[in-house]
Amino acid sequence: MRMKGVLTTWNDDRGFGFVAPAVGGPDVFVHISAFPEGALRPVEGDEVGYELEFSPDGKPRAARAQTLRHVPAPARVRRPNPPQRSSRLGYVAILAFGCIVFVRALVHPLPFWVAVLYGGASVVTFIAYAVDKRAAQTDNWRVPEGSLLALGVIGGWPGAIVAQQVLRHKTLKASFQWAFWISVVVNVLGFAALSWLAALPSEL
Numbered sequence: 001m002r003m004k005g006v007l008t009t010w011n012d013d014r015g016f017g018f019v020a021p022a023v024g025g026p027d028v029f030v031h032i033s034a035f036p037e038g039a040l041r042p043v044e045g046d047e048v049g050y051e052l053e054f055s056p057d058g059k060p061r062a063a064r065a066q067t068l069r070h071v072p073a074p075a076r077v078r079r080p081n082p083p084q085r086s087s088r089l090g091y092v093a094i095l096a097f098g099c100i101v102f103v104r105a106l107v108h109p110l111p112f113w114v115a116v117l118y119g120g121a122s123v124v125t126f127i128a129y130a131v132d133k134r135a136a137q138t139d140n141w142r143v144p145e146g147s148l149l150a151l152g153v154i155g156g157w158p159g160a161i162v163a164q165q166v167l168r169h170k171t172l173k174a175s176f177q178w179a180f181w182i183s184v185v186v187n188v189l190g191f192a193a194l195s196w197l198a199a200l201p202s203e204l
Contacts, residue, residue, distance in 0.1 A: 001051065001052045002049060002050075002051055003021055003022070003023065003028075003049070003050060003051070003052050004021075004022050004047060004048065004049045004050070004068060005019040005020050005021040005022050005028065005047070005048060005050075006019065006020050006022075006045065006046070006047055006048075007019055007030070007042055007043070007044055007045065007046045007047075007048055008020045008027065008044065009027070009044065010042050010043060010044045012041060012042075012043075012142075013145075013173065015031060015032035015033075016029065016030065016031045016032065017029075017030055017042065017044070018030065019048055019050065019062055026060065028050070028052065028060045028061060028062050029055075029059065029060070029061040029062065030042075030048070030050065030061065030062035030065055031061070031062075034050065034061075034062050034063055034064065034065040035065050035066070035067070036066065037141070038141065039066075039067060040067060040070055040140070041135075041140065041141065041142070042067065043070070043071050044071070045071040046067050046068075046069065046070055046071055047067070047068045047069035048062070048065050048066065048067055048068060049065070049066045049068050050062035050063065050064065050065040050066070051063045051064045090161035090162075090164065090165060091161065091165075093161065093184065094158045094161060094162075097158070097188060100188075100192075101114075104195050108195075110195070117154075117155045118155045118156075118158065121151060121154055121155040121156035121159065122155070122156050122157075122158045122159025122160075122162075123159060124151060124156060124159070125148070125151040125152065125156030125157070125159035125160045125163065126156075126159040126160070126162060126163045128143050128147065128148060128151060129143075129148065129159075129160060129163035129164065129167055129169055129170070130163065130167060131143055132148065132169065132170075133167050133169040136169075145176055145179075148160065148170070148180075149179055149180060149183045150183075152180060152183040152184060152187065153183045153186055153187050154187070155187060157180075157183060157184045157187055160180065
């Protein structure tokens with residue numbers, strides 16, 4: 001059944017919201033995956049068309065959704081963002097890690113690919129943050145937070161820290177910051193473990 005309604009609630013970070021049907025009745029759940037790939041990101045106030053279906057537990061949800069009328073940026077009601085604040089913690093972490101790498105290299109030379117990995121991953125991560133920042137400003141498809149965190153785990157976290165501070169992006173969302181710093185710890189511990197294993201044969 002093809003229906004239409006107004007998007008009354010939308011959580012862009014989690015990618016879902018609720019539509020108030022034009023014919024009345026309870027709000028209908030809608031997920032970002034119901035919209036065509038490449039379409040503008042939904043915002044509260046958009047008029048959307050959708051096909052009504054029911055989840056396995058019997059709750060109504062929207063499928064094959066389409067934006068019929070997109071709310072222009074100047075007309076949206078936006079909550080004022082709290083002022084961004086610069087954090088020295090990230091730069092201290094980069095400096096501390098650099099010292100660890102330097103001391104480790106003095107004890108046992110590091111393979112050249114280590115520098116290539118961290119440098120390359122940091123550049124790619126910075127670009128990914130820039131793309132996501134631009135997408136957030138233009139209502140386009142965002143880079144998944146899982147992808148940003150994964151880039152940090154494989155060695156791009158120094159670039160992520162620079163991007164967060166330079167681009168003023170992803171610094172206010174507490175849940176993401178917690179996950180990000182966990183990914184940093186995971187990477188540093190992994191680096192320490194691999195370095196210790198690489199140096200072990202020469203010490204025996």
